[in-house]
Amino acid sequence: MTKSPSLLQNLARVGLGGFLAFAGISHLTFARDEFQAQVPEALPLNEDFVVLASGVVEISLGTAFMLWKDKRIPLGWLLAAFFVAVFPGNISQYLTRTDAFGLDTDRKRFIRLFFQPVLIGGALWSSGAWQERKARD
Template sequence: MKPRPTSALQTLARLGLGGFLTFAGVSHLTFARDEFQAQVPKSLPLNEDFVVLASGIAEISLGTAFMLWKEKRIPLGWLLAAFFVAVFPGNISQYLTRTDAFGLDTDRKRFIRLFFQPVLIGVALWSSGAWQARKRRG
């Protein structure tokens, strides 16, 4: 069964989110590497730089695919939502450890940022048509 087309607004949101994610991935590998290392939870038993590089490659791959691979936008929407869930502990860790990065230099700013992750999850599911496709299946 072919997925229903998305609206122009959903398409713009999908392209914007994919572009944002691709840019963020490039920044993981280049100019913001140290900032992203600040978000890696200390309890994670992996090298911080490895985590930042691996997540950057994942973001570039997911963002590019999300923008360009329209035929797979629904599974990519679910995958992107899962990715945003997977990296959320880094945001929580940054808040709990009071680590400054990306201009988040107060507890209030770090706390407010936590509320943006559910928005990213929602945009991934909505813009891809994944949430609507789920409703039609059952």
């Protein structure tokens, strides 16, 4: 049986979903060039296509995460997987020393790498996915 999320979890879920939807919109509009700087050079796809496609995915996931409460647990796992999937872009930005989003020093780019696990944990916690998994063990 799935435990109901706390008010804090629900607020975090809606906040994370809203942040993700906003980030997706920014992929398609005002921050398109900045996001292209994060596409790893080794990825054999057009950078603009990757940015546009990931923006659509982010808008979809963020909106679903905010509004589709009865699917919050599988969406939490999906969102965590998405954050893992885009992490190579953050690593690439650090390794290639690419400036974007105010990350204009190696130190800033390095510190940013530690925020991805926070996003992963936030998706699993706010959705109740991690608690559900532990309850099944």
